[in-house]
Structure formats: C-alpha cells, structure tokens
Amino acid sequence: MLWLVLGCLARQDVVKATTPLPTVVAPVMGYLDRRTVEAAPDGLIEALVGELELRGLPPTVVGADRWAESFEAKRNTTHRLEMLGDAVGGSNLVLLVETHATYFSQMNGRYRWTVEVVATVAPANATDGALSSSFAVPVFLDFYHQRETEAVGAAAAVVARNVGALLDEYLGGL
Amino acid sequence: MLLVALLNQPALASGAEIGGYFRVMTRPDFQGGDGKLGYWNLYGRLLNEGPYATVEMKLPILEQRPASSEVWTSVHMKVEGGSVGNADSGNGNLSNFRMSQLYAEAGNVLLDRVTWRVGSLETYFGDLGLYDMRPTTLFQDTVGLSARYRDERAELLLGFGDAGYALRGSEYMTVFSPGASARFQLGRHVQLGLGGQLYHEPEVTGNRYAPHSTPGLDYEDVLRGEVVQSFLEDNPGEAIAFPDPEPTSNTSYKAVATFGFGGFGPLVWNSVQASYQLVHPDNFVDETYEGETYTLYVTELTDERSVLVVGDEVQLQLIPGRLDMALAGLWGLHQDGDNAIAPSSDARSYASAVARIQTYLSPTVHLLIESSLAREISTNGNTYRNHQDSIFENDAGASDPRGLEYGDSDTRDTWQGKAGFVLNPLGPGIYTRPSLRLLYGLQHSTQNNAFGNSFVEDLDQYNEFGNVERHWHHVLALETEVWF
Numbered sequence: 313m314l315w316l317v318l319g320c321l322a323r324q325d326v327v328k329a330t331t332p333l334p335t336v337v338a339p340v341m342g343y344l345d346r347r348t349v350e351a352a353p354d355g356l357i358e359a360l361v362g363e364l365e366l367r368g369l370p371p372t373v374v375g376a377d378r379w380a381e382s383f384e385a386k387r388n389t390t391h392r393l394e395m396l397g398d399a400v401g402g403s404n405l406v407l408l409v410e411t412h413a414t415y416f417s418q419m420n421g422r423y424r425w426t427v428e429v430v431a432t433v434a435p436a437n438a439t440d441g442a443l444s445s446s447f448a449v450p451v452f453l454d455f456y457h458q459r460e461t462e463a464v465g466a467a468a469a470v471v472a473r474n475v476g477a478l479l480d481e482y483l484g485g486l
Numbered sequence: 487m488l489l490v491a492l493l494n495q496p497a498l499a500s501g502a503e504i505g506g507y508f509r510v511m512t513r514p515d516f517q518g519g520d521g522k523l524g525y526w527n528l529y530g531r532l533l534n535e536g537p538y539a540t541v542e543m544k545l546p547i548l549e550q551r552p553a554s555s556e557v558w559t560s561v562h563m564k565v566e567g568g569s570v571g572n573a574d575s576g577n578g579n580l581s582n583f584r585m586s587q588l589y590a591e592a593g594n595v596l597l598d599r600v601t602w603r604v605g606s607l608e609t610y611f612g613d614l615g616l617y618d619m620r621p622t623t624l625f626q627d628t629v630g631l632s633a634r635y636r637d638e639r640a641e642l643l644l645g646f647g648d649a650g651y652a653l654r655g656s657e658y659m660t661v662f663s664p665g666a667s668a669r670f671q672l673g674r675h676v677q678l679g680l681g682g683q684l685y686h687e688p689e690v691t692g693n694r695y696a697p698h699s700t701p702g703l704d705y706e707d708v709l710r711g712e713v714v715q716s717f718l719e720d721n722p723g724e725a726i727a728f729p730d731p732e733p734t735s736n737t738s739y740k741a742v743a744t745f746g747f748g749g750f751g752p753l754v755w756n757s758v759q760a761s762y763q764l765v766h767p768d769n770f771v772d773e774t775y776e777g778e779t780y781t782l783y784v785t786e787l788t789d790e791r792s793v794l795v796v797g798d799e800v801q802l803q804l805i806p807g808r809l810d811m812a813l814a815g816l817w818g819l820h821q822d823g824d825n826a827i828a829p830s831s832d833a834r835s836y837a838s839a840v841a842r843i844q845t846y847l848s849p850t851v852h853l854l855i856e857s858s859l860a861r862e863i864s865t866n867g868n869t870y871r872n873h874q875d876s877i878f879e880n881d882a883g884a885s886d887p888r889g890l891e892y893g894d895s896d897t898r899d900t901w902q903g904k905a906g907f908v909l910n911p912l913g914p915g916i917y918t919r920p921s922l923r924l925l926y927g928l929q930h931s932t933q934n935n936a937f938g939n940s941f942v943e944d945l946d947q948y949n950e951f952g953n954v955e956r957h958w959h960h961v962l963a964l965e966t967e968v969w970f
Contacts, residue, residue, distance in 0.1 A: 345599075347553040387553070412552050416544055417562060420507040421613025421620055422917070422969060450505055452969045454801070454917055455746070455755055456612060456641075457671050469913060 327480040329368040333404040336436070337364065338374045338396055340383060341464050342412040349383040351376035352411055353465035359472035360409060367479050371407075374400060389432055393439045400436065408432045409475060413451075413463035422452040425463035431475045433482045443485075445478045503546075504970075508539040510570045511965030520938040521574075523927040523961050528816065529902045530840040530858040531618035533927040533963055537573045540566040542587075550593065559592040564606075601634045607645050611669060611679045611744040612757050614797045615917055616814040616840045616856075621761040621795045622742040624683045627652030628663045641669045649685055653766055657695045661687045661766070667742070677746040685766050687736040697769060698731035698783035705787055709828055709890065713782055714775035731770075731783040738766040738789075754801040765791040765832070790823030791832045801916065807846060810916050814840045821865070828890040829869035836862040844908065844916050852908040854923070862898045867891040870898045870933045874953040877945060900931045906963075920968040929959040 337360055339352035351357070357373055364371040378399055379392070386392050389410065396406050409431045416424040427449045434442035449467040464471075513521035513533070523533040542564040550558035567583030569576030576582040589605025607625035609632075614620070625632070630647015646664035653661050667681025690696035707713040717728055740763040748755035767789040773780050799814040815838065822832040838860035845853045864870070871877065871893035878885050906925030910918050935941045937959050942948045 342552050344550050344552050344554075384553075414550065416503065416505050417542060417564075418608075418610065419505060419542060419969070420540060421610075421615060421618065424505050424969070426503060426505075448503070450970055452917075452919065454613075454615070455757070456669065457674070457677055457746075459638075 326366050326476060327483040328366075329483055329486075331368075333369050334372065335364055335369040335405040335407055336372050336374050336396065336400045336403045337361070337407045338379055338392075338409070340379075340392075340408065340410045341460065342383075342410065343460060344412060344414055347384045349376075349380050351380075352409065353461050353468070355465040356409075356411070356468040356471060359468040360407070360475060363472050363476040363479060364407070366476070367483060369405060369479070372400070372403065389430055389444065390439055390442075393432060393434050393442060397434075397436045397439065403436045406432075406434050406436050407475070407479075408434075409471070411464050411467075411471070413460040413467075416450070419452070422454060423456065423458065425451050425453060425460075425466075427451055427464055427467040427471070429467075429471050429474070431471075431478050433478060443478060443482045445474060447474055503544045504541065505544070506539070506541040507967075507969050508537075508570075509535070509965065509967040510537045510539075510573050511963055512573065513961045513963040513965070515937075515961055517937075517956065517959055518939050518941065519959065519961070520940075521961065522938050523902060523904070523929050523959060524900060524931065524937055527617045527619060528836055528838045528858075528860045528862070529900050529929070530616050530814075530842070530856055530904070532616075532842075532856055532904055533902075533925060533961060535618065536568055537570040538566070538568045539570065539583075540564065555594050555598075557592065557594045559590060561588075561590050562605075563588050597633075597635070599635055599637055601636070603632045603634070603645075605629060607632050607647055609643060609667070611667070611681070611742065612746070612759060614757075614759060614799045614814055614816065616799060616812055616842060617797065617816055619795075619797065619816070621759045621797055622679070622681070622744055623761075624665055624667060624681050624740065624742060625663070628665075628683075630663070639671050641667075643667045643681070650687075653685075653687075654695065654769065657769065659687055659690070659693065659695045659697070659769075661685050661736075669744070675747055675749045677744070679744040680742070682739060682741045685736070685738045687766070689733045689735040691733045694781075695769065697734050697736045697767070697785050699734050699785045700731045700783040701729045703782060703784065703787055705824055706827055706890075708771065708782060708784060708787060709825075711773050714773055714778075714780050718775070725778070728780060731781075734785055736767050736785060736789070738764045740764075748801075752802045752804055754803050756798065756800040758796070758798045760796045761793070763793045765793060767791075787824045790821075792821050794819045794821075804843075807914055809843065809845045810914070811841070811843045812916050813842075825866065827866060829864040829866045829892060829896070833865040834863060834869075835865065836860065842916060844914075846914045849913045850910055852910055852914070854904070854906055854908050854925070856902075856904040858900075858902045860900045862900075864896040868893050868896050870895045872932055873934055874955045876934065877942065877948050877953070895932065898931060898933045898936070900929065900933075900936065902927065902929045904928075920966060920970075922966045923963065925963040925965070927961045927963065930957055931959070932957070 339357050341352045361371045414426045430446045432444040449470045451466040546560045548559045564587035569582035571578030587606035591603045593601045607628045610620040611622035627649040628647040632645030635642045644666050649663040650661040665683030669679035707716050742761045744759045746757040767785045770783045795818045797816040802811040817837045819835045840858040842856040868891040872895045876894045904927040909922040
C-alpha cells in the first residue's frame with residue numbers, strides 16, 4: 313500500500329510563465345571522439361518539450377539541419393546561443409541543451425556511462441541574460457551495442473527534471 | 487613511450503567521478519534460514535543473493551575532451567564486498583571488502599582508437615542478468631597490460647599479464663596469462679564475440695610453490711587423507727623413502743563466445759553466452775600422519791577438470807510501458823577426469839530456466855513476478871539429503887562410515903516463485919535502478935531444508951537437536967538495489 317501511495321503522489325507545482333513565452337529548443341548531442349554534432353535522441357526531446365509545455369513555454373524544436381554544421385565549429389555555449397538567437401525569430405526564449413556521453417566502465421554486468429549536460433536558457437536576443445546549469449547523470453546500459461545515443465536517451469528523465477528546475481529558476485526571476 | 491607521451495601533455499583540472507552498485511535487504515526467516523530463499527543463483531538471483539556493495543572511482547588525470555585527439559588518461563579503483571552492517575553475519579566489517587581492481591587507462595597514444603590499460607584487466611561480453619552471472623569473463627584473475635581497439639563495428643582486445651596471485655595467493659608462482667577477444671557488431675541487430683585466455687605456470691626446479699607432482703598418488707587416498715598411512719603400511723619404517731615431488735609445468739585455458747540479436751518487434755535483445763574452461767590444476771595439499779606433515783603435490787590429480795557453461799537471456803517488451811518480460815536459461819557441465827569415485831562440485835551438471843515479468847501499475851510502481859525451475863545432478867553418486875533422517879545414509883542409500891557419498895540422492899530439483907511490488911523512481915524497466923522491493927518468495931526442493939541454515943549436519947547434532955522434514959521454504963523480503 314505504501315508503494316502504491318508513494319507511486320501515485322502528484323508531482324510538485326512548477327513555476328509557470330505569466331504569459332505564454334514561445335521558446336526555441338535545441339537539444340544537442342556531441343561525441344568525445346569526433347566532431348560530429350547531432351540532435352539528441354527523441355526520448356530526451358519529448359521530455360524537454362513536456363517540461364516547457366508544463367511551464368507555459370510553447371516549444372519549437374529546432375532541427376539539427378539548422379545548426380549541426382555550424383555547431384561542429386562553434387564549441388562554445390555562448391557562441392551557439394548567439395547563433396540560435398540569430399537563426400530563429402519570433403521567439404522569446406532559447407533553450408540550449410548540450411549533451412555528450414562518456415563511457416565509465418563495466419560494472420556488475422552493466423555498462424556504466426556518464427552523460428554530461430550543459431543546459432542554458434536565455435532571452436532570444438540577449439545572451440548576457442542567460443542562466444545555465446551543468447550536471448552529470450550516471451546511466452547503466454544493458455548491452456554493448458548501446459552507445460552514446462542510448463546513454464543520452466536513458467538519461468532523459470533526469471535531464472528533463474534538472475532542466476525543469478533551471479526553467480523554474482529562470483521564470484522565478486522574471 | 488606511453489609515459490613520455492603522457493608527461494608531455496598539460497594537466498587538466500578535473501574531479502574524480504564515483505560510480506557503484508549496492509544491494510541491501512532484510513529477509514526475516516521464521517523457518518530458521520539465513521535469509522536466502524535457496525542455495526544459489528541457479529534459481530535466479532532474486533532472493534538468493536546477500537548484500538553487496540561496489541564503489542568505483544574514476545579520476546581523469548588528463549581529461550578526454552569532446553572532439554579532441556589529445557592524449558587522455560584516467561585512473562580507476564574498484565572496492566567491493568558482500569557485507570553490510572546488521573544485514574548479514576559479516577556485519578559490514580571491512581575485512582569482507584577488497585580492492586578488486588586498480589588500473590590506469592590512456593587513449594590517443596601511438597594508435598588511433600586504442601585504449602591502453604595497465605593494471606587489472608577484467609572484461610566480459612555481457613551479463614545474464616536474471617542469474618547475475620557472466621560466463622564470458624576474461625582476465626578476472628590477471629594484472630597486466632591490454633590494448634583495446636574500438637570502433638562502431640568492432641572491438642578487439644589483446645592482453646597479457648600474471649594470474650599467479652589470484653590462483654595461488656600466498657603460495658605465489660607466476661602464471662603467465664595472455665589472451666584476446668574480438669566482438670563484432672553486424673548492423674544494429676546482430677552481434678558476435680569470441681575470446682580466450684591461456685594460463686601457463688612454468689616449471690621451476692627448487693621453488694616449492696612451483697608446479698610439482700608427487701609420483702604414485704592414489705586419488706582415493708588423497709581424498710581420505712590416507713596417502714602417507716597407505717605408503718607406510720606398504721613400506722613399514724620407510725618414511726624417508728616417501729617419494730619426492732617432481733617439477734612439472736601447468737597449462738590451462740578458457741574460451742568464451744557470445745551471440746546476440748534483437749531490436750525488432752517485442753524482442754529487445756537475446757544474448758547467448760558460453761564458456762569452456764580447463765580449470766588450472768591445484769598445486770599441493772598437506773597431510774599429517776603420526777605428527778609428521780607431508781606435502782603432496784596433486785597436479786596430476788587435478789589437471790582434468792573442465793567447466794562448460796551455456797546461458798541465454800532474452801528481454802521482451804510485450805506491451806511497451808506496461809509489460810516487460812525476461813527469460814533465461816542456463817546449463818552447466820563440470821567434469822573431472824581424475825575423479826570417478828566421489829561427489830564434488832567438479833563433477834556435476836545443472837540446468838535451469840527463469841522467467842520474470844514486470845508490469846507497470848504506474849511509471850514508478852510495478853508488480854514483479856518470477857519463477858524458476860532447476861535440476862542439479864551429481865555425476866559421482868549421492869550428494870543430497872532428501873529426508874530429515876538422511877543423515878544415516880550415504881553410499882547407495884545405505885549407511886557406510888567409509889562411504890564417499892553423502893545423503894540419499896544424486897539429484898536436486900528446485901522450484902521457486904517470487905512476487906511483489908517494486909518502486910522504481912526512474913520509471914519502467916526490468917533492470918531500471920534504483921529499485922525498492924517488497925517481495926514474497928516460495929521454494930520447493932527435493933532436498934530437505936534446502937536453504938542456508940544451521941540445521942543438524944552430523945549424528946551427534948541429530949541426537950541432540952533432532953530434525954524435521956521440510957521441503958517448502960518461504961521468505962518475505964524488503965530490499966533495495968541501486969546502480970549509481
């Protein structure tokens with residue numbers, strides 16, 4: 313019964329925007345061993361969209377075709393934010409979520425990875441008002457063939473939760 | 487060259503990263519057991535394992551930076567053990583823990599995509615999660631150097647080192663151990679892996695811990711501890727003529743293979759894992775007769791032991807987000823060409839199947855049901871006590887004070903059923919952790935009192951305490967398991 317009660321507990325209230333603030337989202341996944349930059353897995357994108365909608369921030373996900381090539385050269389978060397702000401008009405906010413997965417070791421039959429995340433929210437036209445959060449999420453994958461994409465996907469729930477906290481912090485300060 | 491390359495790189499500031507695993511539980515047992523449902527993981531790991539904790543530290547000394555081809559290096563240290571305060575008889579004492587691994591890795595040195603490792607070399611192709619077994623483990627006992635090449639389609643590993651301390655402990659003798667493995671990813675849906683490890687313990691005259699063989703040993707005499715007695719009965723007063731050991735060398739090996747496929751329909755992945763090992767021979771045993779201790783070198787009596795293990799585990803997503811299933815099977819054959827007379831763990835076979843379903847009442851509250859069926863057979867006669875008075879029986883079911891058998895059956899059949907609620911804060915998934923579980927387990931075994939216990943083991947204890955017929959065993963478990 314205790315388990316049932318705990319499992320059904322409603323989540324805490326979030327901070328909502330007083331008026332809808334259209335937000336562009338760029339979920340980015342990079343690699344340690346190559347310059348390739350691509351879109352984060354769908355699971356993470358869906359989780360991020362959910363967090364934005366919950367807070368009254370109508371999201372628009374920017375496809376990797378708009379930034380992938382540019383981001384391979386631009387490795388700095390500020391530069392990437394500026395590029396996104398220039399590229400997308402009509403939005404109030406930019407949410408940039410940069411991820412990369414690092415293999416840790418084999419542990420008790422699983423493959424332990426660490427997903428490093430830098431999440432940044434900023435006004436679309438002023439990166440100096442950006443608020444950023446860096447964190448690492450440990451994930452355990454069952455199989456050898458599961459690599460970076462699966463690792464970032466497996467971290468989706470925790471990443472979205474932390475990004476949600478960042479958005480709450482940002483909206484609370486508006 | 488490796489060292490020079492490392493020293494020529496600027497140091498980067500970075501913090502240590504901690505990963506690990508633990509499980510802790512309480513399983514009050516009103517039938518007098520020690521908190522485990524059955525004897526071992528053959529019946530599924532769930533409710534058959536005790537507490538365990540692992541902590542691994544990774545310290546990046548030269549951090550691997552995204553999209554960089556600079557040299558990187560990190561140090562790993564792993565400490566693990568099977569005891570937690572108030573949860574088992576070890577009471578969390580640190581003597582139950584050991585530093586099981588310590589190694590340094592470096593990449594982007596000399597060869598592209600190659601990771602060099604010096605230190606502990608343990609590696610494996612995968613895991614049979616329902617059994618918590620890894621038949622394809624290589625280099626578990628070896629400290630040395632390895633080079634691992636990895637790209638999107640293949641992983642190749644070459645290594646060598648010394649397994650002497652793992653195999654011989656304080657009676658150390660070098661056991662040179664080279665090995666290799668190769669794993670290929672054939673598209674997204676198929677994977678194949680092969681590997682092997684060789685052990686060679688050289689002949690060294692004059693080193694009493696080096697492999698030797700005492701001539702003329704009889705297996706039964708060694709088993710009974712009567713080698714010297716028999717010799718002196720045949721050669722009265724000739725103790726000085728007891729044969730000296732002759733130096734020899736030992737070679738053994740392990741071969742492993744894996745085949746996996748999946749990623750279509752409800753099949754998440756199916757993994758077959760197999761290993762065949764020629765077990766490394768023992769070196770010596772001591773025997774005391776009339777106050778004199780003799781060392782008997784038993785290489786020739788222990789060099790025909792082999793272990794073949796084949797396991798398979800399949801993970802199925804039957805109703806996405808609602809119902810998952812895992813099925814596993816395991817078959818093992820342990821053979822001992824030197825021993826045809828006495829039951830032992832080196833002369834047996836076993837087979838089992840385990841099925842687990844997990845249904846998601848909500849994203850965090852799950853219902854778990856598992857069942858297993860197993861048969862274990864002793865190749866060399868009786869080894870299980872099926873009844874409360876089996877203590878009177880051994881050879882051929884009759885009492886024989888000189889008998890080498892034990893109990894009244896050569897077969898043990900075991901069924902287990904387990905069910906309960908699971909709280910997974912991180913959501914659905916049979917192997918999603920952390921897990922907090924409230925479980926009930928039920929076992930039926932053909933063996934009497936087939937669980938870890940302090941029931942009577944000999945006639946004196948039987949006369950004092952008596953015994954009861956008990957084939958059903960229940961436990962209620964409150965436990966948690968975490969990877970972090």
